[in-house]
Amino acid sequence: MTRDRLPTTSAFWTLGLSLLSILLLLQLTAIPQRINFWLYDAMVTSHPGSAPGNVVIVAIDDASLDWLGRWPWPRSTHAELVRKLDDAGARTIIFDVLFPEPSTDDQELADAMAAHGNVVLPIHLSAPSQDQTISEYLPSPALSEAAAGLGHAHVELDADGLARGLYLYNGLGRQLWPSLAKAAYDTGRGQPSPPRNPGGGKPPPYVNVRADYVAVPLAGPAGTFAMYSYADVLLAPPSPQEFNGKTVFVGATAPGFGDVLPTPFSSMARPLSGVEFHANSFAALVNQTLIRPTSGLLAGILALAVIVLVASALPRMRPTQTLLLCSALAVSLLAFFAVMMMLMHRWIPIANALLVPVIAFPLWSARRLAMTNRFLNRQLDELGQGPQLTLRDISERHPPLFLDHLTALFMLDGWLLTENGEVIERHNLPSGYIPPRLPLNEWVHKDNLSWFRTDREDTVYIIGLKRPETLGGEAIQRYLRQLPLASGLAQDNDAGASTENITARIERVRQATERMNNLQKFILQSFEHMPDGIIVTDELGVIQFANGHIEEWFKEPLPSLTGLPLTRLLQGHDPRDNPPWQETVSETLTLAQSRTVDLRIHGKDFLIHLAPFKSSDTRHQGIIANISDITELREQQRQHREAIDFISHDVRSPLVSQLALIEHLKRNPSDIQSSQLEQLGRLARRSYQLAEEFVQLARAEQLTETRFYECEFLSIVENARDSVIEQAANKDIKLLLQGYEDLWLRGNAELLERVVINLLTNAVQYSEPGSTITIQVYQAGYQACLTVSDEGVGIAQEEIPHLFDRYRRQKSSEVSGNRGAGLGLSFVSVVVEKHRGHIEVESTLGEGSSFTIKLPIAAPIPN
Known part of the structure; x- marks a missing residue:
């Protein structure tokens, strides 16, 4: 048991029973129900349903009352409205207006309804007076017979007075009527829904029976659906562009009717009219988004499961972990609630389950705080667990962990770890290589092997590393020697064991303050570096x-x-x-x-x-x-643009010439001359040369030291000379190589050979026949040097500073007819730079040029 954990023998039952008791007491209040309502309202208002464009409302508003007179209006007026909507092409008409008493003009309205064929009327269930039983109020017989469907217009108000849903079926004991939206939905599909039998043993005919409660995801506050004034529709010509193929709800929106419902969007501040609520219900039916509440049994099982989880986990966790667990549980429950409602259209009351982690955290924290002898230690722990960017001392690492970090950092050929002489980890390094009498906490390096020994109480650990036999391996050796290991690796004992004396607590405060100061220094130093x-x-x-x-x-x-x-x-x-x-x-x-x-x-x-x-x-x-x-980046962008220009001009030019010449030869196949073939060959060779120079330059720019290896410089120069000797012989030019000492360096032999070939090719190209090109290979200090001297035309002094610029040609070269792409010397410069060397040029017009390359020689790093 650590200082942050409490005994768990009876903690499960103590915490679990406490949570269950509090939860049962809360059931006597309205808190869980209000939380469930609040969660539902938050979800519905943040993710409202959609308002289909084919659902509109004809509103009996104040303007209509002013124009058509006091309510009720003659049913002939409603008949005229039905005819107008029928002429406009309305698909279904739903009246949220009661017509319970017979009227002299019922037949006119019935005829208009029958002519349309899809008119739905409401029924109402209420008691005529306070002392009488509930009764059904259907439309007059003529209207009931003409109606395509009948539906109840009742909307349920929850305990907090807000309207969130309705029962799909409601009626007296003998039959259940579908809701107004349900009747409209079924009628619109051509499947009118008749009244449903209550089933389950018929209740008395005077008992109000309701079934299939659903919550309606409202599309928004009042005014969300397209709405037209009753008087405007009645007095204006039919408007097919507004009503054709649409479902039209007709109902009162004027405040004087009292048919208003507070909703989650605005409560009574901006209540929703009954007709708009039924339009929302119809839209949800069409979109298949009606939300069905689950039974209370599932909510109870969920709450009990959370109680068991919390009571089992919290006693075994530290304070910060308990907060994370409770927060994670709350977030998970909220996510589960949101997923079920938005995707599965199920309303699961999670208030009881959600209250468990909310109550559990302070309840369990109070019990912890009651243990006053550990209060200060807990506060100090929280201070000590704050942000820490100071680097942990290497000497604090356990030897196996230390070896694991070394193998993850370095590319080693092998390693070995022993514990009291017994090998516990080995890779490509036998234990027989361990040197005798290793010093404590010091690295011992022999050849490409590095050894380290440390004591941990009564345990002796030996770590061995097999470094690669390269410069990288020698760099690893030097780096290991710099690691601060003088204090020895940390012991496994719990240095942070709790103590109760005030001196120890003050020391811990001092250490925490020092860590915060170190953090500030670390941030400032990080900015500097x-x-x-x-x-x-x-x-x-x-x-x-x-x-x-x-x-x-x-x-x-x-x-x-x-x-x-x-x-x-x-x-x-x-x-x-x-x-x-x-x-x-x-x-x-x-x-x-x-x-x-x-x-x-x-x-x-x-x-x-x-x-x-x-x-x-x-x-x-x-x-x-x-x-x-970003200077280098801008330079790369400039080079990229130059490369595009090079490809679009220099590479395309000989290819276009080749194609033109080939077309000419195809038109005159019998008149092919050798000069034409020679010209075609020259163009092909120039295209190949341009492409080769471009590819070689790209390879040089991508060169890294990971592709370096030990190579001998004199052999590289000899191979390059042999590659150019035939070209020189064609011009009767003599290549004189001076150098007999092997010079080893780390580099890429293939690219270095291409560098020497480029220099020799240029020297041959710009030298007169019968002249001599001198090649000198020698060592100067820690550098391997190559000098190529010719007796050619030379280079003007103003051109030397730009000699290695890519795509730049010398004026003298262009005049003399020796045309190139301007990439050869640029390639030389890039490769020499990648090898950490440099190149020098000396030239005199009419006397010749001398190019000198200096590269660092591979030398072992001293111990």
Whole structure:
């Protein structure tokens, strides 16, 4: 048992019975029911149903009463409305208007209803007086016979007085009438629903029987459905564009009728008329989105399951874990409630289950707080568990974990771990290689093996590593030697065991404060070591902090930056008027929106990202500006554009010429001359040469040191000479190689050979016949050097600085007819740079040129 866990022997029954008792007491109140209603209302109002465009309402509103006179209107008026809607093409007409008493013009209305064929009328169940039994009030016989369907118009009000649903069937004991929306839905499908038998032993005929309660997901507050004034529809010509093929509900919306219902959207502030509620019910039926409540049994089982889970888990968990568990349970229950309602259209009352974790957390926390002898330790634990970015001491790691971290970090050829002389982990490293008398907590390196021994109480651990026999392995050796292991790896005992004396508690407070100070230092040091420049301003855009990169890039001392408005700093180094820096910085603060802007400082390209921030107490705000050096990226974009230009011009040009020549030969196949074939060959060779140079340059740019290996430089030069010797012989040029010493270096032999071939090819190309090209291979300090000297035409001094620019040709080369793509020397420069070397050029017009390459020699890292 740790200090954060309480005894669990009786905790399950104590906590479980307590929760069950409180839950049973809450059933005597309206709290669970109100929570269920609130959850339903929140879900329905945040995800309202849809209002189909083919459902409209003809409203008996105040304007209609003013125009047509006091209610009730003659039924001939309603007959005229039915005829107007029939002429307009209305599919189904539903009256939410009662016609219980016979009238002299009933037959006119009945004839209009029969002519239309799909008119649904309401029935009403109520007692004529307080002392009498309930009765059914159907439309007059003539209207009942003409109606395509009858449905009850009753909407249920829940315990809190809001209308959320209705019963699909309602009536007296002898028969159950469908709801008005249900009758309209069935009639519209051509399947009128007759009254349903109550079943289950008929109740007396004076008993109100209801069945199939459903909740209606309202599409919105009053006015959501398309609504037309009764008088406007009656007095205007038929409007097929508004009613053709639509379901029309006719009912009262005027406040004087009293047919208003408070709903979850606005309660009584803006109640919903009864006809709009029935229109919502019909829309839900059409969309198959009516929500059916589940039985209370399922809700009870769910609450008991949560009680069992909480009572079992909380006594075994720490305070933070109990909060996470209770929060996760609450979120899971809410998610389950939302999924069931939105996807399955089931309303599961989860209030009781939801109250369990809500009550359990404070109840269990109160029991913990009652143990006063552990209260301070718990507070200190929470302080100690705050954000910590200080790096953990390597000496605190357990030896197996230490080895696991080493193997995850380095590419090792093998490793070994022993415990008291017994091998517990091994890979490609036998235990017989362990050196005798290893010192404690110190690395011992021998050849490509590294050994380490540490004591853990009565246990001795030995770790062995087999490093790769490369420069990377030697770098691993040097890195291991720098690891701070003097204090030895940490012991397994619980250094944080609880103590009750005040001195120990004060020490823990001091340690927690020290950790917070270390966190602040770590953040400041992290800002300094970030690869980007960082500027932090206050709410007025005045610089409060800047790291070293800002000082270096802007060439401004840090003390002068603090207190300087950011806009002045940016305007002073990169002035601009559209948009001005003041607008960019001020909008970042006032609109609280991030901005990303290009920046040009001292000939280099940067990207500045301005992000607003607010402190947790919202009293302070400002800007964090992150400045990134994108000079290299811009250069890559420039190279990309040059490559596109190169492909579109230099590569296409010989190909177009080839195609033109081939078409000419196809038209005159009998008149093919050798000069034409030679020209075609020259064009093909030029196309191949351009493509080869382009591919080689791309390979060079993608070269990394992972593709380096030990290679001998003199052999590389000899192979390159042999590749060019035939080309030189064709011009009677002599290649003289001077160098007899093997020079080993780490690099890519294939690309280095191509570098030498490019230099020799250029020398042959620009040398006069009968001349000599001298190739010297030698060592200068820690560098392997190659010098290629020719006796050719030379290079103008103004062209030497641009000699290695890609796609750039020398003027003298173009004049002399030696045309290239301008990629050969660029390839040479890239490969030499990738090998951490450099190239030098000396040339005199008319006397020749000399190219010298210097590359670092592979040398072992000293122990």
